[in-house]
Amino acid sequence: MDKIFKALASEPRRRILEYLAVEPMTVGEIADNFEMAMPSISKHLAVLKAAGVVREQKRGQYVIYALVVEALTGQLYGFLAPYCGEAQRIAEARPKRRGAGLRE
Amino acid sequence: MDKIFKALASEPRRRILEYLAVEPMTVGEIADNFEMAMPSISKHLAVLKAAGVVREQKRGQYVIYALVVEALTGQLYGFLAPYCGEAQRIAEARPKRRGAGLRE
DNA sequence: TTCCTATTTAGCTAAATAGGAAATTACGTC
């Protein structure tokens, strides 16, 4: 729980998620949308990955990042569950699967 | 959006919300549940209040804090909406009312 | 191999954050 909120407590990281919600991208493509230097983007991606909300896939010399939307929503519904009947229902209906697998 | 995630990116602050989910409490009562000194708790409460997720009410020399659960859930559903049809539906069904008023 | 591009890692500095102690404010009581 801590990792995901730390990860989301950053405007650039939330923006990265928005971009990845559209389609998977390489680090360079993501960086093109920011003023920030690539190493900084790379670190933000590492934080998002540690929180489980993005997944990484090497493709030649490129690294493609993709949103893991169920991890994002699942963790937040899990947090909301004690505060909201609807979230509780949704969270229960979604058994959190560990390593939901990255299909090729 | 930034304020709420910054507010939630702290274990002590999330714990405070859990306590307040049970019942409103004074600062001292909240502090009793922590190792932390009261001024620190007071500051955490200020952060939560700035994010709109708790409300403050003076009662004599005491200050009673209460969870504003709709603000907590509403903001998170708002964030989730673009990522999840269910959240979108819930967020739309809940017009975010500004200053939902603290009734005495 | 050498060169080039993509990405990550290391090392650094500046800024933000968390916590404590002490001082201050606010209220109630004597």
Place this chain on the structure above:
DNA sequence: GACGTAATTTCCTATTTAGCTAAATAGGAA
């Protein structure tokens, strides 16, 4: 008024975080 308790504010220090540049790693192409 003086005193005591509740809470906040101020000021300080330690830690963490964000961003940069430069260097290292990894892969593809010549």
